[in-house]
Amino acid sequence: MSSERVSIHGQWSSRLAFVLAATGSAVGLGNIWKFPYITGENGGGAFVLVYLACIAVIGIPIMMAEVMLGRRGRQSPINTMRTLAAEEHASKHWQWLGWAGVIAGFLILSYYSVIAGWALSYVFRTGSGLFTGLTADGVQTIFTNLTGDPERLLAWHTLFMVMTMIVVAQGVRNGLEKAVKWLMPMLFVLLFIMVGYAWNSGSFEQGLNFLFQPDFEKITANGILIAMGHAFFTLSLGMGAIMVYGSYLPAGASIARTSILVSLMDTAVALLAGMAIFPIVFANGLEPGSGPGLIFQTLPIAFGHMQYGAFFGMLFFVLLVFAAWSSSISLIEPAVAWLVENRGMTRGSASIIAGVVTWLVGLLTVLSFNLWSEVKLLSYFAIFRDSTPFDLLDYLTANIMLPLGGLLIAIFAARKMSRASSVDELGMGDRFFYPVWRFLVRYITPIAVIIVFLKAIGIIDWLVSWYDRLV
Ligand code: TRP
Secondary structure, eight states: OGGGOOOTTOOOSSHHHHHHHHHHHHSSHIIIIIHHHHHHHTTSHHHHHHHHHHIIIIIHHHHHHHHHHHHHHOSOHHHHHHHHHHHTTOOGGGHHHHHHHHHHHHHHHHHHHHHHHHHHHHHHHHHTTTTTTOOHHHHHHHHHHHHTOHHHHHHHHHHHHHHHHHHHHHOTTSSHHHHHHHHHHHHHHHHHHHHHHHHHHSOHHHHHHHHHSOOGGGOOHHHHHHHHHHHHHHTTOSSSHHHHHHTTSOTTSOHHHHHHHHHHHHHHHHHHHHHHHHHHHHHTTOOTTOOTTHHHHHHHHHHHHSTTHHHHHHHHHHHHHHHHHHHHHHHHHHHHHHHHHHHOOOHHHHHHHHHHHHHHHHHHHHHHTTTTTTOOTTTTSGGGTTOOHHHHHHIIIIIIIHHHHHHHHHHIIIIISOHHHHHHHHOSOSSTHHHHHHHIIIIIHHHHHHHHHHHHHTHHHHHHHHHHHHO
16 A cells, blocks of 8 residues: 555665665765774774674664665655654654654754865865974874864855755755766775785784774773764764665665665675775874864875875865765655655755754864863863764764654564555565564664663663672
């Protein structure tokens, strides 16, 4: 029955178009900017291993669930959840999941856009040869000059939000879908070039050991939560972005194969970025845990010393901006689709409203790197002692809202939705792979998310010590 439902927003032209769009959403700053710096902050190998496990056990099954719900509902996540809840005789409160996703999307895009602004400004900095011959110190000074200047950050943030609004206004299927087809392979090639440079001129072995030799002493409960949160973040899961993209997916396209393909490409980009960056970090005596500026303080050293560095550097940041662009549009698409469906707006006005709200929230992040860099709202809690408003926004969204959203998506898809409906929508029969998926989403995913939460809050340690005292 649901296969007759059609989206008022149109459909992808093919399964390939969906793969490109979903990869465009998944691959972004999360892979190239965030993955290396949080890996650095959380000690390397063990963190990477936990992250990879989360992708396999939590990420891929949840991606399938999100695409499935989207395609069955064929509307914005809010209306999809409302429709499916009614159809499956579940509570109408499930629509709140859609609302939570819209809010998470605004919050994430608000800081995502500021960081994408850094990348935009680096297109011009690398292109002009500013970094040629510079040492790590010089590169670092250039970065702190940028982030220390709220007006410049604001200007780049504004430009990036305008770029995002323009594409969203035209509909995600026009324009960017075609660009991603060319730019994604180019990004791969450029990452290989960077890894090649790191191989020749960096501390390659030390970099690889840092990334791939797990030392479990180095990871904390909070680190495990960050690794899990990042699995959601990097695959664009838990807030409806992949759900809304799924709502434009043609009937009959394989959801399982598509999700696995997108996840593999996404993981490959992150690992390549790590392999390019850490050898440079160690070769220049830099600190792996130096935070959100990591790629902006390491890669320019390489561009400043390699042949045609200004050209490659500019190309690299252009591709990074495109990767961020194709991700940012998926962050407000759920809100825009809802405004069009329920408020009768055109895509143009809907994008402007969503964009302006996001832009305003983005001011918190702009100020976090300069005027408000000493504002530590939650310094009472040890893990947030040094957290700026930007750090808190990132923590709240990536490590709390997305996993919670994912947990609820898992519960709905495998427990509220009837087996018949999910068999029908996934279209992979009900033997072999289907039971594996259902088992993962019914038991493993929710339990894993809950355990990681309880461990991070410290409840599990508290229970263990209480039990020790008893026996
Ligand atoms: N996945 C993107 C990245 O890694 C960011 C992103 C796009 C996202 N859409 C999302 C994150 C939805 C969470 C939810 O850069």
